Amino acid sequence: MSQQTIQGIDPHVQAATDAFRRDYRAVKTEIGKAIVGHNEIIDGVLTCLFVGGHALLEGVPGLGKTALIRSLAEALHLKFNRIQFTPDLMPADVIGTNIMQTDDNGRRAFQFQHGPIFAQIVLADEINRATPKTQSALLEAMQEKQVTAGGEIRKLEAPFFVMATQNPLEQEGTYPLPEAQLDRFFYKLIVNYSNREELHEILARTTAAKTPKIEPVLDAAKIIDHQHLVRRVIVAQHVQDYAIRCTLATHPQGPYAIAMVNQFVRVGASPRAAQAITLAAKVRALLDGRFHVAFDDVKAVATPAMRHRIILNFEGEAEGITTDMVLEKVIAETPTATEAVGALK
Numbered sequence: 430m431s432q433q434t435i436q437g438i439d440p441h442v443q444a445a446t447d448a449f450r451r452d453y454r455a456v457k458t459e460i461g462k463a464i465v466g467h468n469e470i471i472d473g474v475l476t477c478l479f480v481g482g483h484a485l486l487e488g489v490p491g492l493g494k495t496a497l498i499r500s501l502a503e504a505l506h507l508k509f510n511r512i513q514f515t516p517d518l519m520p521a522d523v524i525g526t527n528i529m530q531t532d533d534n535g536r537r538a539f540q541f542q543h544g545p546i547f548a549q550i551v552l553a554d555e556i557n558r559a560t561p562k563t564q565s566a567l568l569e570a571m572q573e574k575q576v577t578a579g580g581e582i583r584k585l586e587a588p589f590f591v592m593a594t595q596n597p598l599e600q601e602g603t604y605p606l607p608e609a610q611l612d613r614f615f616y617k618l619i620v621n622y623s624n625r626e627e628l629h630e631i632l633a634r635t636t637a638a639k640t641p642k643i644e645p646v647l648d649a650a651k652i653i654d655h656q657h658l659v660r661r662v663i664v665a666q667h668v669q670d671y672a673i674r675c676t677l678a679t680h681p682q683g684p685y686a687i688a689m690v691n692q693f694v695r696v697g698a699s700p701r702a703a704q705a706i707t708l709a710a711k712v713r714a715l716l717d718g719r720f721h722v723a724f725d726d727v728k729a730v731a732t733p734a735m736r737h738r739i740i741l742n743f744e745g746e747a748e749g750i751t752t753d754m755v756l757e758k759v760i761a762e763t764p765t766a767t768e769a770v771g772a773l774k
Contacts, residue, residue: 482615
């Protein structure tokens with residue numbers, strides 16, 4: 430990360446930016462005590478945290494997805510709950526339900542029993558092992574930061590951050606996440622196998638007598654301040670237009686669609702994709718010591734922001750095409766040239 434001073438901005442903004450980079454590094458360092466490698470995944474999760482979004486981690490069991498999320502929870506002064514998703518889990522097991530209570534005078538009344546969703550960091554472990562009905566219990570909480578139960582709206586405490594893990598759909602006992610559920614995740618991050626050197630370090634840490642201790646380094650107030658700072662980062666119109674055109678390029682038969690999209694994509698990315706690209710690019714700019722977004726920031730964050738928001742058609746699935754392959758082409762073939770902004774005029 431660049432340590433350069435941002436030129437031409439208010440000293441208070443400069444101080445806030447320095448604090449953001451310092452706190453980001455502090456949290457990442459604490460996570461690194463328990464997690465070996467996976468730098469891109471850690472950066473992706475922290476990006477979601479600092480923009481107020483939610484993260485979906487996909488990978489086969491045993492790659493450290495849950496450990497990473499637990500490590501993040503330990504590095505923050507936030508309330509943490511874990512929900513283990515199973516086929517028999519019901520929506521009430523997630524959000525809570527009204528139960529009959531009897532007071533000292535023998536009078537009975539319904540009282541709401543809060544579910545595990547009432548926390549600031551929620552780990553939805555193996556989310557795609559539950560039925561779509563139960564998965565959808567998270568929809569309102571993730572989008573509106575509130576829960577409606579028993580005819581009453583209950584606000585969730587800020588910051589509210591859902592991190593979900595899912596197993597690849599090829600594994601037995603999994604249900605595909607509904608499109609509306611996927612769209613509410615800011616990023617989808619693919620967790621791959623560790624390499625030889627990383628496995629040596631994992632064994633050294635996990636089979637020895639000493640267990641690394643993670644210290645909490647950041648509280649809710651600071652996280653919220655950092656989230657506000659991210660939104661103040663400047664995005665020039667031509668850079669914003671590039672993010673928009675990358676999103677529109679995933680829409681089959683649309684005016685900006687590339688050939689690969691027209692051939693293999695059934696549904697393109699939603700407007701939330703453009704929002705996610707813009708916010709994530711702002712985080713990347715801050716970490717690089719800039720208070721403005723560049724084209725390279727957009728290119729770097731477009732894939733995790735859109736890979737779960739694109740649905741392939743039958744031909745794409747039959748040909749073994751992945752959404753990452755499509756997005757690689759979209760980014761490569763969507764021009765960044767200033768003259769492309771002419772479409773706005």
